[in-house]
Amino acid sequence: MKHEGPVAVVTGGAQGIGKGISQKMLENGWRVLIADVDEQAAAETIAQYAGIGDIGFAACDVSDENQVMRCVTTALVNNAGISASPRVPPQQLDLARWNRVLAVNVSGTLLMAKYCAPHLEQYAGAIVNVASTRALQSEPDTEADSASKGGVVALTHALAISLGPKIRVNCISPGWIDTGEWQKQDKWRDAVQDKAEHAQHPGGRIGDPVDMGELAAFLLSPAAANITGQNIVSDGGMTRKMAYRE
Numbered sequence: 001m002k003h004e005g006p007v008a009v010v011t012g013g014a015q016g017i018g019k020g021i022s023q024k025m026l027e028n029g030w031r032v033l034i035a036d037v038d039e040q041a042a043a044e045t046i047a048q049y050a051g052i053g054d055i056g057f058a059a060c061d062v063s064d065e066n067q068v069m070r071c072v073t074t075a076l077v078n079n080a081g082i083s084a085s086p087r088v089p090p091q092q093l094d095l096a097r098w099n100r101v102l103a104v105n106v107s108g109t110l111l112m113a114k115y116c117a118p119h120l121e122q123y124a125g126a127i128v129n130v131a132s133t134r135a136l137q138s139e140p141d142t143e144a145d146s147a148s149k150g151g152v153v154a155l156t157h158a159l160a161i162s163l164g165p166k167i168r169v170n171c172i173s174p175g176w177i178d179t180g181e182w183q184k185q186d187k188w189r190d191a192v193q194d195k196a197e198h199a200q201h202p203g204g205r206i207g208d209p210v211d212m213g214e215l216a217a218f219l220l221s222p223a224a225a226n227i228t229g230q231n232i233v234s235d236g237g238m239t240r241k242m243a244y245r246e
Contacts, residue, residue, distance in 0.1 A: 006123075007031045008220065009071060011062050011112060012080035014041035015187075016179035017130060020209020021077050021216045026053035028217050035060040035071045035080070035112075041184035062108030063100075072115045077216055078129040078152075081105045084144035098144045105148035106155060113159055117167060126168040126224075128216045129156050133175045133235050149173070153231045160229030168228040170219045175235020177207045202237030 008025040012018040013034035022032045022045065031054040036042050042057040049055050060071045062080045082104045084097050109129055120127070134142060135149040156171035163169060180189035191208075192198070198205040215234055218224055233239055 007033060008077055009033045009035055009112070009116065010077045010079055011035045011060065011071075011108070013077070014038050014045045014057075015183050017174060017177055017182075017209050017212045018077070018079040019045055019182045020211075020213040021079060022055065022213075023049060023052070024210070024213030024217045025077075025220075026055060028221075029053065032056070033058055033071070035062070037061050038184065044184050061104075062112055063103040065111055068108075068111040069115050071112070072119055076112055076116045076120070076125070076127045077220070078109045078112050078127065080108055081130065081132075081148070084142070087139075087141040089141050090143050093143060101144040102148050102151065106151040109152055109155055110159075113163070113169070117163055120163075121166045124166060126220045127159065127163075127170070128219045129169070129171040130212070130216075131156075131171050131173045131231065133173050133233060133239050135173055135231070136233070136239055156231060157229040164228055168219075168224070170224070170227060170229070171231040172212060172215055172219070173231055173233045173235070174207060174212055175233070175238050176201075177209060177212065179209060182209045200238075201235075202241055205236060207234060207236055 008030045010018050010022045010032060013022040014036040022034060025032050026049055034042050034057045039059060046055050046057055058071045060067045062068060082101055084101050113127055129152050131152040132149040134146045135153045138146045153171055156169055160169040178192050181191050192206055211234055
């Protein structure tokens with residue numbers, strides 16, 4: 001991939017929310033480097049998007065410092081993340097699984113920022129981390145997910161203070177995002193059609209990766225020059241909705 005003009009490194013950019021962000025950055029004229037562990041998904045995405053713009057791939061486990069060092073360029077979207085599955089009560093939560101979720105979601109976010117920062121400083125670059133509304137509210141048995149996403153939100157404002165004013169750092173917290181049609185072929189599924197599922201959102205629908213792409217693109221653009229250290233929630237209003245049994 002070429003190294004001219006604006007470049008976005010999208011961790012976890014081969015599927016789901018990351019794929020939506022990759023698409024939007026390409027449409028906006030950015031060169032995109034997908035940093036992902038899933039080579040099959042990356043190959044499918046690159047084949048699909050090659051006609052839009054300059055897109056490349058680097059195999060990268062964001063929890064591995066040596067691999068992160070090889071994925072550094074001039075702009076960054078930290079989207080890579082995993083969840084603890086299946087859900088189990090905290091009394092049964094395996095410590096190794098807990099540590100793995102935090103290693104990818106929190107340590108991976110830090111490592112990408114650590115190694116991109118010297119390059120971003122040269123170009124007045126920006127970082128967009130992707131957390132989740134799980135940082136703000138919980139379902140039962142989601143301790144690892146919630147703790148890691150809360151860590152990403154806190155890490156975002158810490159990095160914004162440490163790296164500013166040369167580098168802006170912000171965070172996106174998606175709610176329910178329908179990624180079914182944004183997965184690789186063997187995991188592809190139809191979008192949610194249930195009208196009741198959409199209608200429960202004050203905004204009238206479940207989110208999709210395009211929504212996240214639009215938001216990330218805005219936060220990386222000059223239009224967001226005065227925004228840093230913020231966590232922007234995009235969830236169709238669900239975190240503002242009281243949910244009492246009638």
